Amino acid sequence: MLIGEVVGSVVSTRKDEQLESFKLLVVQVRDHSNQPKDQYVIAVDSVGAGTGDLVLYATGSSARQTLTTKDKPCDAVVMAIVDSWDVGGENVYEKWSS
Amino acid sequence: MLIGEVVGSVVSTRKDEQLESFKLLVVQVRDHSNQPKDQYVIAVDSVGAGTGDLVLYATGSSARQTLTTKDKPCDAVVMAIVDSWDVGGENVYEKWSS
């Protein structure tokens, strides 16, 4: 999995019928210092994530292992919202920091 | 998934018989500012997309989860036409803008 920030969304009315009701999020990838990378993915939301949330997303066939995405033509899914993230003994992100 | 623009098509008469009648689209990838990247993919159309459409495509085994592509040797499918796309609170693309 990789970590990214939800930075937007995509609207589509003409799509594969199995995708009806999916929320399509634009997720910008973070590097391991929690800095935004020049890379994004469009992922289906399975946990109620919103703009500004840092999330974990899975890609490939693993993206079809949530209840929401099972057997759907979906290759990326947001399956967790990140609370905190530590690297090298340092806290690089804390959702509830004031 | 990633977003790209349909910029062309591929014609092939000698191909795996399971691919008969497939429309093969050349999709140029867009970055998250909706700028064209120097990257493309050949994807099977499952939604009636045409040249100039901005589309969502899925890759890998997920590309075989549409009715069109089930069990076919196809690793990329266009499964949605994008109406609009927001990033960072800005509308980066609007299909029906006049």
Add this chain to the structure above:
Amino acid sequence: MLIGEVVGSVVSTRKDEQLESFKLLVVQVRDHSNQPKDQYVIAVDSVGAGTGDLVLYATGSSARQTLTTKDKPCDAVVMAIVDSWDVGGENVYEKWSS
């Protein structure tokens, strides 16, 4: 899928027994201007492609969806020979051009 040119072949006698009789092609990837890239893949032939042919190849689990490659340890398959290819209204390749 991506488009590439068949530029060579690989010979192997000691291999997984399920690969017996496979023709292994060296495919050099083309960019969307039909220029050769500094990238290649070794793909199993399923359509009778030969040196100089422009071909479509699929990767990953989709490469096991042809009759030739079903359930084989093969992650890339040539499953179509390209006749012509259009990008941006221009014909970038025409097999039968004289």
Add this chain to the structure above:
Amino acid sequence: MLIGEVVGSVVSTRKDEQLESFKLLVVQVRDHSNQPKDQYVIAVDSVGAGTGDLVLYATGSSARQTLTTKDKPCDAVVMAIVDSWDVGGENVYEKWSS
């Protein structure tokens, strides 16, 4: 598979229910000289790895073939702790070196 070092962890309370109780490790990829690369992955632990361990991780559908991760929306798993690693006849890493 690739080799990386466990450099941190990720905490998430709101996640797909199938991910409950998973330990999520931040793994920084090593190159073949055992030098850290500017690349990481978040992987589920299946072998009791801890910070500082050099590990092997698998990605894609193969990441769902451990008892821990079977049928879970997980695309990367740590499935071995590296004891030693030789390249070109040289020992590039030895866990128990004093």
Add this chain to the structure above:
Amino acid sequence: MLIGEVVGSVVSTRKDEQLESFKLLVVQVRDHSNQPKDQYVIAVDSVGAGTGDLVLYATGSSARQTLTTKDKPCDAVVMAIVDSWDVGGENVYEKWSS
């Protein structure tokens, strides 16, 4: 598939039990001129390859289609030893050249 040279091996005692008895090879990727690239993969051996051998390896779910790797958490497998390799009408590698 890609071609690489077996340049080393990895030893691990603490690993997923399904990986017991696997030989883990360090494979350095070759480009299409048969020059070593700054890229490697750790692959399970299924053909008795040894250091110095040029090999073909498959990745992803296809890496689980050999008898050795079936249903194992393994995303790369060496499934052929290369005897010779031709590109552009030139022999770039010949195992038995004197």
